[in-house]
Amino acid sequence: MDTWTVIRFLHLVALAFFVGGQLMLVVAVAPAVRRHGDDAAMRAVARRFGIGSLVAIVVLLATGSAMASHFARWHDHVLQVKLMLVALIGVLIAFHIVTPSSRALSIILLLVSLAVVWLGVELSH
Numbered sequence: 001m002d003t004w005t006v007i008r009f010l011h012l013v014a015l016a017f018f019v020g021g022q023l024m025l026v027v028a029v030a031p032a033v034r035r036h037g038d039d040a041a042m043r044a045v046a047r048r049f050g051i052g053s054l055v056a057i058v059v060l061l062a063t064g065s066a067m068a069s070h071f072a073r074w075h076d077h078v079l080q081v082k083l084m085l086v087a088l089i090g091v092l093i094a095f096h097i098v099t100p101s102s103r104a105l106s107i108i109l110l111l112v113s114l115a116v117v118w119l120g121v122e123l124s125h
Helices: 003-036 039-070 077-098 103-123
Strands: none
Touching: 003 039, 003 077, 039 077, 077 103
């Protein structure tokens, strides 16, 4: 096992946490908690996921930058689009922190995250 396998593995684990967590929140957790009207529970879940997401994003940025440099992909058009969407995710997260109960914002954030995953798959070929 070489270093780049470990870096790709860490990138994928961070990706699975960030995007998989969003899927779970949008599809299962938020609807169930809303149905029971437990705002405190939703805030607690969101706070814990937010901390984990911050760690995941740091790992994604570090490993993604390392791979882009190692594989000389910085000028790749697909990577450029992916980076623009990653910046958009940052903006959407900032808006989501201000308006955490916006379902539309949560869904848009998830869809943009899925687009980033799609572009990542394109880059891995």
